[in-house]
Amino acid sequence: MLIIGFLIALFLRAILNDRKDPEINNSEVSLIVEDWKRDMSEIGLDGDQLIKRLDYILVVDSIPHGFLNQQKTRDIMGRSDWGSRSIYILSRGYSPGQLKALVYHELAHYMFDIKHGKKHEIMATYIKEEPGYYRLNWDYLLEVYLEKCKQAR
Ligand SMILES: [Zn+2]
Numbered sequence: 018m019l020i021i022g023f024l025i026a027l028f029l030r031a032i033l034n035d036r037k038d039p040e041i042n043n044s045e046v047s048l049i050v051e052d053w054k055r056d057m058s059e060i061g062l063d064g065d066q067l068i069k070r071l072d073y074i075l076v077v078d079s080i081p082h083g084f085l086n087q088q089k090t091r092d093i094m095g096r097s098d099w100g101s102r103s104i105y106i107l108s109r110g111y112s113p114g115q116l117k118a119l120v121y122h123e124l125a126h127y128m129f130d131i132k133h134g135k136k137h138e139i140m141a142t143y144i145k146e147e148p149g150y151y152r153l154n155w156d157y158l159l160e161v162y163l164e165k166c167k168q169a170r
Pocket residue numbers: 122126133141142
């Protein structure tokens with residue numbers, strides 16, 4: 018009986034958690050998330066619903082370690098964590114294009130479990146530091162990204 022009650026509580030918590038938007042502590046990131054939701058609708062996905070799977074999208078001074086992820090987090094600029102229903106973005110200087118690519122990158126890990134892709138992509142392991150790279154190539158990069166999201170959904 019106790020176990021059933023516990024399972025029901027967990028289930029209810031999961032459902033209720035999925036009903037509210039995540040807390041975002043950075044206005045630039047909030048705008049990027051709005052863009053992302055719009056881009057999701059381009060491929061027939063409901064970004065407004067998807068985003069509710071997250072509780073937090075936080076720009077932080079250091080990326081927290083995950084429970085099963087104890088390796089060094091130096092050099093890591095973003096991390097998505099299902100356990101805490103959070104995406105963490107390292108606070109540092111980004112160009113607007115870099116920040117957008119980074120937020121999209123982490124959202125794809127979190128929502129669709131998409132793995133790292135080729136060097137030039139939004140899903141590449143490392144962020145590009147070339148000035149203007151994301152801005153100048155965004156249309157193409159977005160197309161590749163959305164195709165991956167569509168396949169992985
Ligand atoms: Zn990644």
